[in-house]
Amino acid sequence: MRTRDYDKQERIKEAMIDLILKEGINGASVAKIAKKANVSPATIYVYYENKDEMLSEVFNECAHRSYSYIQECIDPKMSGKMFIEALIRSAYEFALKNEEIFSFVEQCSSCPTLSESVSHSDYSKYVFDLIHEYQRKKILKTYSDTNVAAVLFAPVKFMAMNRTAYKDTEEGLAELISMMQDLLLY
Amino acid sequence: MRTRDYDKQERIKEAMIDLILKEGINGASVAKIAKKANVSPATIYVYYENKDEMLSEVFNECAHRSYSYIQECIDPKMSGKMFIEALIRSAYEFALKNEEIFSFVEQCSSCPTLSESVSHSDYSKYVFDLIHEYQRKKILKTYSDTNVAAVLFAPVKFMAMNRTAYKDTEEGLAELISMMQDLLLY
Amino acid sequence: MRTRDYDKQERIKEAMIDLILKEGINGASVAKIAKKANVSPATIYVYYENKDEMLSEVFNECAHRSYSYIQECIDPKMSGKMFIEALIRSAYEFALKNEEIFSFVEQCSSCPTLSESVSHSDYSKYVFDLIHEYQRKKILKTYSDTNVAAVLFAPVKFMAMNRTAYKDTEEGLAELISMMQDLLLY
Amino acid sequence: MRTRDYDKQERIKEAMIDLILKEGINGASVAKIAKKANVSPATIYVYYENKDEMLSEVFNECAHRSYSYIQECIDPKMSGKMFIEALIRSAYEFALKNEEIFSFVEQCSSCPTLSESVSHSDYSKYVFDLIHEYQRKKILKTYSDTNVAAVLFAPVKFMAMNRTAYKDTEEGLAELISMMQDLLLY
DNA sequence: AATGAATGAGAGTTCATTCAT
DNA sequence: CATGAATGAACTCTCATTCAT
Numbered sequence: 001m002r003t004r005d006y007d008k009q010e011r012i013k014e015a016m017i018d019l020i021l022k023e024g025i026n027g028a029s030v031a032k033i034a035k036k037a038n039v040s041p042a043t044i045y046v047y048y049e050n051k052d053e054m055l056s057e058v059f060n061e062c063a064h065r066s067y068s069y070i071q072e073c074i075d076p077k078m079s080g081k082m083f084i085e086a087l088i089r090s091a092y093e094f095a096l097k098n099e100e101i102f103s104f105v106e107q108c109s110s111c112p113t114l115s116e117s118v119s120h121s122d123y124s125k126y127v128f129d130l131i132h133e134y135q136r137k138k139i140l141k142t143y144s145d146t147n148v149a150a151v152l153f154a155p156v157k158f159m160a161m162n163r164t165a166y167k168d169t170e171e172g173l174a175e176l177i178s179m180m181q182d183l184l185l186y
Numbered sequence: 187m188r189t190r191d192y193d194k195q196e197r198i199k200e201a202m203i204d205l206i207l208k209e210g211i212n213g214a215s216v217a218k219i220a221k222k223a224n225v226s227p228a229t230i231y232v233y234y235e236n237k238d239e240m241l242s243e244v245f246n247e248c249a250h251r252s253y254s255y256i257q258e259c260i261d262p263k264m265s266g267k268m269f270i271e272a273l274i275r276s277a278y279e280f281a282l283k284n285e286e287i288f289s290f291v292e293q294c295s296s297c298p299t300l301s302e303s304v305s306h307s308d309y310s311k312y313v314f315d316l317i318h319e320y321q322r323k324k325i326l327k328t329y330s331d332t333n334v335a336a337v338l339f340a341p342v343k344f345m346a347m348n349r350t351a352y353k354d355t356e357e358g359l360a361e362l363i364s365m366m367q368d369l370l371l372y
Numbered sequence: 373m374r375t376r377d378y379d380k381q382e383r384i385k386e387a388m389i390d391l392i393l394k395e396g397i398n399g400a401s402v403a404k405i406a407k408k409a410n411v412s413p414a415t416i417y418v419y420y421e422n423k424d425e426m427l428s429e430v431f432n433e434c435a436h437r438s439y440s441y442i443q444e445c446i447d448p449k450m451s452g453k454m455f456i457e458a459l460i461r462s463a464y465e466f467a468l469k470n471e472e473i474f475s476f477v478e479q480c481s482s483c484p485t486l487s488e489s490v491s492h493s494d495y496s497k498y499v500f501d502l503i504h505e506y507q508r509k510k511i512l513k514t515y516s517d518t519n520v521a522a523v524l525f526a527p528v529k530f531m532a533m534n535r536t537a538y539k540d541t542e543e544g545l546a547e548l549i550s551m552m553q554d555l556l557l558y
Numbered sequence: 559m560r561t562r563d564y565d566k567q568e569r570i571k572e573a574m575i576d577l578i579l580k581e582g583i584n585g586a587s588v589a590k591i592a593k594k595a596n597v598s599p600a601t602i603y604v605y606y607e608n609k610d611e612m613l614s615e616v617f618n619e620c621a622h623r624s625y626s627y628i629q630e631c632i633d634p635k636m637s638g639k640m641f642i643e644a645l646i647r648s649a650y651e652f653a654l655k656n657e658e659i660f661s662f663v664e665q666c667s668s669c670p671t672l673s674e675s676v677s678h679s680d681y682s683k684y685v686f687d688l689i690h691e692y693q694r695k696k697i698l699k700t701y702s703d704t705n706v707a708a709v710l711f712a713p714v715k716f717m718a719m720n721r722t723a724y725k726d727t728e729e730g731l732a733e734l735i736s737m738m739q740d741l742l743l744y
Numbered sequence: 745a746a747t748g749a750a751t752g753a754g755a756g757t758t759c760a761t762t763c764a765t
Numbered sequence: 766c767a768t769g770a771a772t773g774a775a776c777t778c779t780c781a782t783t784c785a786t
Contacts, residue, residue, distance in 0.1 A: 002764050002770040024297045025211060030756055040772045042758080051756065103298075110296040112289065113210045146351050147341070147362050154340035155333070165332050176333050183369045194746090216781055226747040228783080237781065374749040374785045396669045397583060402777060412751045414779080423777065475670075482668040484661065485582045518723050519713070519734050526716040527708035537704050548705050555741045566767090588760055598768040600762080609760065750784075758776065765768085 009047050011037040013058050017104045025111065052113075059108040062101045069094045071126050080139035080185045085177050087127075088156050092173055095160035102160060124149070140184050152180065195233050197223040199244050206293060207286045238299070245294040248287045255280045257312050266325035266371050271363050273313075274342050278359055281346035288346060310335070326370050338366065381419050383409040385430050389476045397427075397483060424485075431480040434473045441466045443498050452511035452557050457549050459499070460528050464545055467532035474532060496521070512556050524552065567605050569595040571616050578665060579658045610671070617666040620659045627652045629684055638697035638743050643735050645685075646714050650731055653718035660718060682707070698742050709741065 015036035019028035030051055034041040048054035073090035074083060095102040108114045131148060134140040155176060159166070166172040201222035205214040216237055220227040234240035259276035260269060281288040294300045317334060320326040341362060345352070352358040387408035391400040402423055406413040420426035445462035446455060467474040480486045503520060506512040527548060531538070538544040573594035577586040588609055592599040606612035631648035632641060653660040666672045689706060692698040713734060717724070724730040 001768040004770070008771095021298065024299050027299075029754075031754075041756085042772055042774095043770080045757070046770060046772095107296040107298075110293045111210050112207065112293070113213075143361060143365060144352070144358055146345070146348065147358060147365065150341035150344045150362065151337065151365065154344040155336035158336045158340040159332070162332065166330070172330055172333060175329060176336065179329060179333065179337065179369060183365060215779075217779075227781085228747055228749095229745080231782070232745060232747095373747040376749070380750095393670065396671050399671075401775075403775080413777085414751055414753095415749080417778070418749060418751095479668040479670075482665045483582050484579065484665075485585075515737065516724075516730055516733060518717070518720065519730060519737065522713035522716045522734065523709065523737065526712035527705070530708045530712040531704070534704065538702070544702055544705060547701060548708065551701065551705065551709065551741060555737060587758075589758075599760085600768055600770095601766085603761070604766065604768095747786085748784105749786100751780105751782085753780080753782105755779065756777095759772105759774080761772085763769105763771075765770100 004046075008037070008039055008043065012039065012044055012047060012054075013061075016054065016058055017062070017100055020107060021100050021103055025107065055108070056114055059105065059114055062105050062108075065098070065101060066091075066094050066105060067124055067127065069098075074127070074130060076130060076133065080134055081181055083130075083134060083140075084152075084181050084184060087152055088177050088180060089173065091153060091156045092160055095157070106157065106161065138186060141186060143184075148184070151183065155180075194223070194225055194229065198225065198230055198233065198240075199247075202240065202244060203248070203286050203290045207289045211293060211297065241294065242300055245291065245300055248291050249295075251284070251287060252277075252280050252291060253310060253313070255284075260313070260316060262316060262319065266320055267367055269316075269320060269326075270338075270367050270370060273338055274363050274366060275359065277339060277342045278346055281343070292343070292347065324372060327372060329370075334370070337369065341366075376418075380409070380411055380415065384411065384416055384419060384426075385433075388426065388430055389434070389472055392479060393472050393475050397479065427480070428486055431477065431486055434477050437470070437473060438463075438466050438477060439496055439499065441470075446499070446502060448502060448505065452506055453553055455502075455506060455512075456524075456553050456556060459524055460549050460552060461545065463525060463528045464532055467529070478529065478533065510558060513558060515556075520556070523555065527552075566595070566597055566601065570597065570602055570605065570612075571619075574612070574616060575620070575658050575662045579661045583665060583669065613666065614672055617663065617672055620663050621667075623656070623659060624649075624652050624663060625682060625685070627656075632685070632688060634688060634691065638692055639739055641688075641692060641697075642710075642739050642742060645710055646735050646738060647731065649711060649714045650718055653715070664715070664719065696744060699744060701742075706742070709738065713738075 012033060015033045016028055019032055019036060030041050030044055034044055037044075044054065048057065070087065070090045073093075074086045078086060128145055128149075131140060131145075135142045156173075159169075159172060159176060163169055198219060201219045202214055205218055205222060209218075216227050216230055220230055223230075230240065234243065256273065256276045259279075260272045264272060314331055314335075317326060317331075321328045342359075345355075345358065345362060349355055384405060387405045388400055391404055391408060402413050402416055406416055409416075416426065420429065442459065442462045445465075446458045450458060500517055500521075503512060503517075507514045528545075531541075531544065531548060535541055570591060573591045574586055577590055577594060588599050588602055592602055595602075602612065606615065628645065628648045631651075632644045636644060686703055686707075689698060689703075693700045714731075717727075717730065717734060721727055
């Protein structure tokens with residue numbers, strides 16, 4: 001019996017992400033993905049039940065990676081100021097370093113059929129547990145979680161997507177961080 | 187006679203927006219749009235050169251409508267507080283009242299092939315002219331335009347898309363407004 | 373607007389019947405049918421919703437033709453003897469003259485998914501109305517309809533399918549007719 | 559060890575017959591058969607050279623079983639009346655008890671590519687030897703073998719396939735038997 | 745202007761079969 | 766012997782678009 005070639009699966013994922021990025025969801029056909037991954041179209045169905053499942057599986061995994069990265073960049077011992085900076089900067093850094101994955105997740109997020117299949121809550125739990133801790137310690141002001149998420153992550157994502165609109169992205173990022181510190185810290 | 191034709195094009199637009207909302211960009215085929223609009227597929231090509239052009243034309247129009255709505259809701263005579271509230275509330279209201287159009291625009295925005303064809307700058311010019319006026323008058327703090335846009339619109343869009351995550355959306359919206367007032371007003 | 377080309381539909385039907393006959397239901401793919409009919413595969417979907425519907429529609433039509441032929445060959449004024457001869461001989465003749473259609477119907481009849489979609493009752497009504505008349509007149513013995521159908525049509529079909537097993541088909545047919553006359557006439 | 563293998567092949571056969579009955583010849587793919595039989599697709603190729611061979615082997619075996627069953631139900635010492643009853647009743651009983659096998663055989667028989675691979679003559683020899691004996695003894699009327707086969711087996715198969723059309727199958731069967739006794743006995 | 749017919753190209757998926765273990 | 770992985774070919778069906786009226 002032949003054993004599964006996980007390198008193959010990895011190639012399939014990468015091919016899919018790359019294609020969606022370059023040609024949109026419409027452009028990423030199974031045949032194209034297979035060709036780019038150097039496998040037969042039929043092989044894809046060894047690893048995924050169908051195209052939708054493949055999309056949502058890869059989408060989930062990518063979304064998870066983003067949260068993991070952020071998690072690794074924060075530390076309960078940080079000061080409030082540092083904490084906010086770490087959150088925003090890590091989110092931005094991830095988008096920068098993993099441009100393809102970030103862009104892929106953003107694109108999938110806006111697709112109604114796909115976004116339903118992802119459970120953000122699991123990934124973000126650790127981050128929000130920490131935020132709650134800072135709020136209990138009266139370091140962070142207490143706003144509703146959803147609004148905290150909205151102001152912490154939506155603008156930085158917006159920034160990452162519209163990088164070209166900024167004269168100096170580092171300066172823009174620093175400004176955004178300082179704004180959020182003003183807003184959220186006591 | 188003219189009304190008849192206008193009706194037809196209007197029906198085509200609505201059918202397309204509706205289909206994209208419900209089935210995603212993939213689900214909106216020319217045949218389906220034609221059926222939903224009660225016209226022949228060939229008729230669509232009387233009004234639009236091809237599908238891409240149709241998409242980007244309707245996309246542009248919808249994006250424009252959103253900005254128009256916001257424009258109508260603000261007034262140079264407003265206080266700074268009122269101004270911010272009006273901006274956020276109108277953005278949210280538009281998303282609520284025009285759920286289909288809002289979702290359609292969001293979805294199209296993340297599509298690389300489409301987003302290139304839209305020039306946001308034109309529409310938002312009026313809004314930013316006003317913001318600059320408030321900044322000159324030392325009512326609004328002076329941050330870079332992109333960051334102002336980021337914090338003013340990204341979170342409220344996020345809110346509109348994740349309405350279900352809020353216990354009480356009105357309360358959430360009020361909180362967000364007050365946060366932005368704290369952040370942006372002197 | 374282009375008008376429907378009924379010759380095209382006819383070619384599609386014939387191609388399908390021919391292919392099923394020669395290669396079995398498995399061998400009759402849409403692509404092959406299209407090629408044989410000299411149309412695009414897509415064109416088939418102008419005339420039929422899907423392959424199953426196409427099959428059952430053509431099947432129904434063919435089954436109907438067989439009954440029509442038999443109907444035309446019988447006449448209420450016939451003697452009982454003549455009536456039975458006409459029924460059997462016409463059934464056999466049809467099978468002979470329309471070998472492809474006959475064989476096609478037989479093949480489809482044994483397919484469980486297809487045979488459900490055909491309503492024999494409608495077509496055979498006229499024939500059985502006549503049979504009942506002969507029974508009322510005490511010319512034909514009164515057996516249950518299903519058994520009458522069973523002995524009148526099943527053997528002659530069997531004969532038509534196994535023609536090669538007969539030394540002299542005309543003689544065999546004459547014998548079968550005489551058997552049925554003995555069996556069914558007073 | 560041997561039992562294990564035998565089990566596997568048996569399971570493959572049953573799975574195939576079951577699938578063909580339920581989904582038609584088209585529905586019985588190697589993958590589905592393997593899944594239903596709880597073996598790997600590759601295992602099927604240990605027992606059969608290819609799919610066609612598998613089909614015709616199982617078809618032959620099933621056709622043989624039907625004749626074997628009938629053989630076991632008849633006896634040279636029977637009266638002519640009993641003999642005919644036994645022939646028809648056993649044929650019907652077999653179809654009833656082995657619905658799957660019966661339907662499978664009927665379906666395969668009408669498939670041109672398959673029916674060539676089966677030699678009916680071998681199995682039916684014993685039955686016809688007996689019939690000839692009864693004819694020599696002037697118990698059964700002497701008709702051509704093919705016509706005897708046609709009237710003895712075609713109607714009962716028809717009955718088995720159209721059971722639902724009968725109000726009372728037992729009554730219908732009894733009637734058919736009595737008809738055949740009238741027809742074939744002196 | 746408007747349309748249903750028509751289509752080549754390509755979509756997602758499954759096929760029977762072979763490979764490597 | 767037995768298997769899951771792998772695949773080229775073929776499957777049904779839909780695509781965006783054009784044609785003929």
